[in-house]
Amino acid sequence: xxxxxxxxxxxxxxxxxxxxxxxxxxxxxxxxxxxxxxxxxxxxxxxxxxxxxxxxxxxxxxxxxxxxxxxxxxxxxxxxxxxxxxxxxxxxxxxxxxxxxxxxxxxx
Amino acid sequence: xxxxxxxxxxxxxxxxxxxxxxxxxxxxxxxxxxxxxxxxxxxxxxxxxxxxxxxxxxxxxxxxxxxxxxxxxxxxxxxxxxxxxxxxxxxxxxxxxxxxxxxxxxxxxxxxxxxxx
Numbered sequence: 001x002x003x004x005x006x007x008x009x010x011x012x013x014x015x016x017x018x019x020x021x022x023x024x025x026x027x028x029x030x031x032x033x034x035x036x037x038x039x040x041x042x043x044x045x046x047x048x049x050x051x052x053x054x055x056x057x058x059x060x061x062x063x064x065x066x067x068x069x070x071x072x073x074x075x076x077x078x079x080x081x082x083x084x085x086x087x088x089x090x091x092x093x094x095x096x097x098x099x100x101x102x103x104x105x106x107x108x
Numbered sequence: 109x110x111x112x113x114x115x116x117x118x119x120x121x122x123x124x125x126x127x128x129x130x131x132x133x134x135x136x137x138x139x140x141x142x143x144x145x146x147x148x149x150x151x152x153x154x155x156x157x158x159x160x161x162x163x164x165x166x167x168x169x170x171x172x173x174x175x176x177x178x179x180x181x182x183x184x185x186x187x188x189x190x191x192x193x194x195x196x197x198x199x200x201x202x203x204x205x206x207x208x209x210x211x212x213x214x215x216x217x218x219x220x221x222x223x224x225x
Binding site for chain 2: 043
């Protein structure tokens with residue numbers, strides 16, 4: 001199945017550093033979502049983006065919906081140890097079609 | 109609210125046997141449930157979409173006769189892996205949504221780790 005390209009694949013950072021990751025697609029999506037998955041658990045929604053150009057924050061997390069609708073980025077500011085995990089972007093292409101396409105993941 | 113549970117959380121079975129995994133929405137009614145498979149260090153891949161009372165829609169490459177999905181009620185969907193083989197060993201995750209619409213969210217279960225010996 002289709003996957004979204006996510007980068008970086010993995011990263012090691014010091015506590016307190018800012019983190020940035022992005023997701024790109026060859027297709028247009030109408031909704032972009034960012035999830036965090038801890039080992040052995042299901043993904044948990046962090047931020048949802050519904051409009052091209054939208055910039056949304058959730059605490060130390062900030063995400064943007066690219067204006068081309070083909071990309072999105074997630075920033076984490078002042079990282080802390082509990083930020084460790086795998087971050088996935090996901091796109092939803094059609095209104096009324098709930099299928100999600102997941103990115104390849106960024107291991108932090 | 110919006111809690112999704114899965115049972116069992118892990119299962120080990122012998123090759124050739126069948127395994128049933130349950131997905132329940134505990135505090136909401138889920139018109140649609142999704143089943144994903146995740147191999148180690150890989151992303152979630154959608155296997156099928158299941159609507160209450162109707163047949164599941166399988167993604168390309170997923171064998172519907174091997175992965176039987178039943179969505180008999182608005183709070184329960186089951187995935188049965190028939191004649192399991194070692195290559196079916198994976199982390200199976202379900203999600204549930206309340207319907208369609210721009211702001212509709214999928215709520216994910218904690219996953220079931222299947223190991224086939």
